[in-house]
Amino acid sequence: DSGVTQTPKHLITATGQRVTLRCSPRSGDLSVYWYQQSLDQGLQFLIQYYNGEERAKGNILERFSAQQFPDLHSELNLSSLELGDSALYFCASSVGAGGSYNEQFFGPGTRLTVL
Amino acid sequence: LAKTTQPISMDSYEGQEVNITCSHNNIATNDYITWYQQFPSQGPRFIIQGYKTKVTNEVASLFIPADRKSSTLSLPRVSLSDTAVYYCLVVPPTGGSYIPTFGRGTSLIVHP
Numbered sequence: 001d002s003g004v005t006q007t008p009k010h011l012i013t014a015t016g017q018r019v020t021l022r023c024s025p026r027s028g029d030l031s032v033y034w035y036q037q038s039l040d041q042g043l044q045f046l047i048q049y050y051n052g053e054e055r056a057k058g059n060i061l062e063r064f065s066a067q068q069f070p071d072l073h074s075e076l077n078l079s080s081l082e083l084g085d086s087a088l089y090f091c092a093s094s095v096g097a098g099g100s101y102n103e104q105f106f107g108p109g110t111r112l113t114v115l
Numbered sequence: 116l117a118k119t120t121q122p123i124s125m126d127s128y129e130g131q132e133v134n135i136t137c138s139h140n141n142i143a144t145n146d147y148i149t150w151y152q153q154f155p156s157q158g159p160r161f162i163i164q165g166y167k168t169k170v171t172n173e174v175a176s177l178f179i180p181a182d183r184k185s186s187t188l189s190l191p192r193v194s195l196s197d198t199a200v201y202y203c204l205v206v207p208p209t210g211g212s213y214i215p216t217f218g219r220g221t222s223l224i225v226h227p
Contacts, residue, residue, distance in 0.1 A: 106158025
């Protein structure tokens with residue numbers, strides 16, 4: 001158990017819908033990272049927040065957005081869902097802003113299925 | 116940002132030593148080399164990190180030659196439970212706007 005929690009574990013929805021994935025980092029960690037993992041794309045970095053502020057941005061689609069709240073939990077919002085958005089979504093956390101001194105701890109993931 | 120190249124897949128048998136090599140030709144002077152392990156249906160977990168020469172912990176060893184253009188993750192006497200995807204990352208010392216690049220990793224299958 002990494003100490004990072006993600007809800008829900010599974011999510012099944014229809015195309016065009018909007019969903020929200022939630023992540024609670026390890027106690028004391030200030031950074032939250034979001035990743036998407038699909039069979040054809042591997043593990044792709046989406047976005048990082050550090051202490052409430054956006055820190056780094058990867059190939060995150062405009063239909064996707066995220067935020068980190070004052071209690072440091074984070075939410076990833078996915079809208080106008082398409083079949084291709086079906087994937088495992090991981091959240092990770094680290095103590096600091098990132099880099100080699102900040103090991104990332106990953107949550108168990110949310111499996112999103114878009115029908 | 117230093118790009119990494121590693122084999123897509125490897126096969127081994129229980130009890131053998133497995134070496135996974137990662138190429139990172141344009142690694143920056145202060146970058147570290149970090150490896151993560153991902154079991155099926157789980158999130159990745161950090162296993163080892165190094166800057167130069169050799170690092171060893173209870174899980175693996177990491178060998179980094181003097182030019183640092185490649186690194187080798189060594190798993191001694193693998194078991195079936197070592198079947199996983201292994202990711203090699205080049206990581207700067209501080210975050211900045213660092214983009215973690217995991218890619219597809221190396222899928223290791225250990226056979227009985």
